[in-house]
Amino acid sequence: MNVEKTLTFPVKIGEDVVRLRQVVRAEAIAIGLSLVDQTKVITAASEIARNTIDYGKGGDVTIEVVNTSGRRGVKVVFADNGPGIVDMEKALTDGYTTGGGLGLGLSGAKRLVNEFDVKSTVGHGTVVTLIRWKA
Amino acid sequence: MEQIPILRIGDCLLVSIQVDMHDRMAINLQDSLTTRIVETNARGVLIDISALEIVGSFIGRMLNNIASMSRVLDAVTVVVGMRPAVAITLVELGLELPGVKTALNVDRGLLLIRRQIDDGAEHA
Amino acid sequence: MAAQHGVLTKILAKSQGDLLDAWVKEQKGVLKVSSQGEAAEHSRKFIDGLRAAAEADQLGDINGGAWAQARQALTDISSDQALKGATPGETAMFVFSLKGPLFAALAKEAGKDTDAFAREVWASTVMLDKLGLYTMEVFQKSREEVIRRQQEELLELSTPVVQLWSGILALPLIGTLDSGRTQVVMESLLQEIVKREAEIAIIDITGVPTVDTMVAQHLLKTVSAARLMGADCIISGIRPQIAQTMVHLGVELNVVSKANMADAFALALRSTNRKVVDRTAKDKEAAAIKAAAASAAAGED
Known part of the structure; x- marks a missing residue:
């Protein structure tokens, strides 16, 4: 997988999420994602950003334009130094929440992208990676 | 602090969300809307989201909450103008908002509110 | 390069028409009947192009500017064949069928100088092979284009709201x-x-x-x-x-x-x-009421 472009900035407050959405939208349009696919990847990024702020106590997001064997995609990586996820299986289940939300953040975001990966170490932090490919 | 204006049309309240809201704005809207329902004795609430390109679980939850709260306050909430891409994304996300009434546009939304109020009057 | 193709250049200058006739005759055996008419036309253009390239002394470089007309002729025949459903083999034979007549002409021109003949045949084979491959690439691209368009059409056809x-x-x-x-x-x-x-x-x-x-x-x-x-x-x-x-x-x-x-x-x-509403039923009903009213009125009289 080749990285064509990369941009990193912190996500700590609500305004950062608005900025993140704008950046992801710009890149999604640049690689020619359909309107529905743009909406899906922006929404997924937005959901994960909220998790990073609410549970991870803020962190950094990296947005990349990537390509592999002729396909291009938008990749978004969230990294925080928060408490980590204790029960990964539960965290990825619909309706499971520890924070009073609807519990759709992780599992819902996973359905909106083509590739989704969560790596978490309790006490050290969580890294969430998502990619939406151009069809 | 930015605020979403709440307009009054007869016994209805109209909220047109035109900006990409961050969370605090959404919570503020929820609060001020419930206050206004009581103040104005409104029977219906129209929320126009036709300008919104992204509706995530947070805004989805806010819409759900407003619908439930207004029901308790004896007002009907109708969400109007959701874009196709937003609707598809919300469904994929698992947020089908079963408790929220919807209409294609403000016109249809007002008609729906009228019908709901009239039905309610007949049953009372 | 010029030295390698010296004889070919001479042949083209001297007997371009004969070479073309021999080639078109050769094609009758390998091309679909339906495309022979176009093929003759494309062949003429190709030979013209070949001569232009020879005169510009660029026979060795088929991607060069002097080859534009010859390449266009190949592109046209390849896409034509792709649309008509010809096999890749048939399409490549369009170029390869030139070998027979061309080698015959080279032999005639070289006379007893077998070394010169061998050199010319080799140089021409290399050139024609390159052209054959070029034809295949164009053929492949045209086929892919046809498939892509059909897919799109199918998708459009299948979404009538x-x-x-x-x-x-x-x-x-x-x-x-x-x-x-x-x-x-x-x-x-x-x-x-x-x-x-x-x-x-x-x-x-x-x-x-x-x-x-x-x-x-x-x-x-x-x-x-x-x-x-x-x-x-x-x-x-x-x-x-x-x-x-x-x-x-x-x-x-x-x-x-x-x-x-x-x-x-x-x-x-x-x-x-x-x-x-069923209008006929409604009309009959209305007529029946009218008739009943009329008879009631008549009874009163």
């Missing part, structure tokens, strides 16, 4: 639905709902032989998405085996479905406060 009445849309689905096609169809339905301000959309699946789990889920998601937008969906024409799939998915609770499009349309009219 029709308006049955003001505010009522119908989407008659025909043929096997894969997950990709379903998604395209559904997106266009939702877009039409906005465009035509439709309150009700009827998705008719009479023409769909089977529905797998993925497709059923897409259908359901579409119904949910339409509802979020403020429109209702009715699914009509569900076959028995599809009904089974849907029940296994727990679908039956969430969708309004009707046996056929007519019933669905009737329901759509009803729920938008409209009704269809």
Whole structure:
């Protein structure tokens, strides 16, 4: 997988999420994602950003334009130094929440992208990676 | 602090969300809307989201909450103008908002509110 | 390079017409009858182009500027063959069939100088092989273009959203639905709902032989998405085996479905406060009332 472009900035407050959405939208349009696919990847990024702020106590997001064997995609990586996820299986289940939300953040975001990966170490932090490919 | 204006049309309240809201704005809207329902004795609430390109679980939850709260306050909430891409994304996300009434546009939304109020009057 | 092709250049200058005639004759054996007419025309252009390249002393470099006309001729014949459904082999033979006549001409020109003949044959073979490969690449590209266009046409054909009445849309689905096609169809339905301000959309699946789990889920998601937008969906024409799939998915609770499009349309009219009236029945009824009134009036007299 080749990285064509990369941009990193912190996500700590609500305004950062608005900025993140704008950046992801710009890149999604640049690689020619359909309107529905743009909406899906922006929404997924937005959901994960909220998790990073609410549970991870803020962190950094990296947005990349990537390509592999002729396909291009938008990749978004969230990294925080928060408490980590204790029960990964539960965290990825619909309706499971520890924070009073609807519990759709992780599992819902996973359905909106083509590739989704969560790596978490309790006490050290969580890294969430998502990619939406151009069809 | 930015605020979403709440307009009054007869016994209805109209909220047109035109900006990409961050969370605090959404919570503020929820609060001020419930206050206004009581103040104005409104029977219906129209929320126009036709300008919104992204509706995530947070805004989805806010819409759900407003619908439930207004029901308790004896007002009907109708969400109007959701874009196709937003609707598809919300469904994929698992947020089908079963408790929220919807209409294609403000016109249809007002008609729906009228019908709901009239039905309610007949049953009372 | 010029030295390598010196003889060829001479032949082209001297007997271009003879070479062309011999080549066209040669093609009769390898090309489809339907494309022989065009082939002769393309051959003439190609030989002209070849001569231009020879005169520009660029026979060695088929990608050079002097080759433009010859390359265009090859492009035309390749796309023509691709459209007519010729095999790649047949198409390549267009170029390779020039070898016979060309080598014969080279032999004649070289006379007893076998070294010169061998050199010329080798140089010409290398050139013609390159041209043959070029033809294949163009052929392949044309074929891919044909396939891509057909796919697009198929996709367009398969998404006819029709308006049955003001505010009522119908989407008659025909043929096997894969997950990709379903998604395209559904997106266009939702877009039409906005465009035509439709309150009700009827998705008719009479023409769909089977529905797998993925497709059923897409259908359901579409119904949910339409509802979020403020429109209702009715699914009509569900076959028995599809009904089974849907029940296994727990679908039956969430969708309004009707046996056929007519019933669905009737329901759509009803729920938008409209009704269809049989005028003849109504006229007869009115006539009967009139007659009764008339006879009652006559009785009073």
